[in-house]
Amino acid sequence: MASGKRTCTSLYTIKTQFFSVILIKDLTFQDDEGHFIFETLEEQVDLLNMTVNSALCQQFAPSSSYQQCFVKAILKKCEENNFEICDELYESYTMLIGKSNEVSEVCYKTYFISPDECITLQESTQMISHGTTGLCTWQAAKYLTEWAIENKQILKDKHVLELGSGLGLTGLVISKFCCPATYTFTDGHENVLRTLRKNVTLNTVQESYSENDDCCNIQKQRCDKTENDDNSYFVCSDTDGSRQDITRIKHLDWEAFTEQEVKDLRSDVILASDVVYDDRLLEPLVKVLSSLLSSSSVAYVSSTIRNDTTFSKFLDVLDTKSICWQEVKNVPTPVFYYNKDVAIKLLKLSSQ
Ligand SMILES: C[S@@+](CC[C@H](N)C(=O)[O-])C[C@H]1O[C@@H](n2cnc3c(N)ncnc32)[C@H](O)[C@@H]1O
Known part of the structure; x- marks a missing residue:
């Protein structure tokens, strides 16, 4: 070379x-x-x-x-x-x-998908802050995003819903590269939703800048945005009006949802990453999945296996709710940097 x-x-x-x-x-x-x-x-x-x-x-x-x-x-x-x-x-x-004494709770991370395409997220400098794990991007999200980039056909023209979205890496990449009909982010934590709204705005409002040496030309979309307290609704279209996608951000707490709320969120594809980590949340999480899944929909859940017992319990709860699961074994081409020594499993779920 x-x-x-x-x-x-x-x-x-x-x-x-x-x-x-x-x-x-x-x-x-x-x-x-x-x-x-x-x-x-x-x-x-x-x-x-x-x-x-x-x-x-x-x-x-x-x-x-x-x-x-x-x-x-x-x-x-x-x-x-x-x-x-x-x-x-x-x-x-x-x-x-x-600048050593300028201690900040937040910083930016920029994830490059190619030399010309990246997503910038505001993230916490701590893995756990404000009582939530949702203010930083976890490696299961990077894995799910890599899988999505390689499996665009599963998401194209589909209504996609994400549970426990965190800061939005997966959804922003899918909205940009996989042409879903709509993408709905959900999370149960107010601070996470607040930062998620900022991140969606940051990556979708019209703006472009270029850095010659940095090779970073980002063409962002025109974005009309409406917002209320726990709901943001974004309608975005390309500047030439050729393509329109709809991105929604909604509050959804697995431990406190109504059947009507979930009915309104039914989608073709449900996604989630790093949501299997707390034994107490397994039943509520699977209850939401069970209410969302129908004969025509499918879910993909990626999990970092930190604790085998917790993951086995998740599989048991899926069985008790008659949710079928199979592991997606094809490892996607790496795009992001994260510790590849820790096992990550991607499960495909469907209702029986
Ligand atoms: C470990 S983080 C994963 C975030 C993101 N999916 C990722 O992989 O980077 C878990 C996420 O689940 C959300 N979460 C936890 N409990 C929840 C609940 N009861 N209802 C809805 N979301 C919840 C948290 O706010 C957080 O965003």
């Missing part, structure tokens, strides 16, 4: 890792041939321009502490390998140290 191409590919990898805020220890600093991608002063400047000094970072920044750790890790590798270090690296590090 020519060295220019190699550097470009590796810089894209590290840019996507930086913006999706993967653990510093998991960052790919070396290319396939084992060369560090910042051996020269010029490469160091390129790397900064694609990450901490980019326009995307000015607008939708990962937390200052993450940026600081990122630059520090590069400095450390340069020192360990006796690379000459450019002034810009020291300047960035000093500037980020100056």
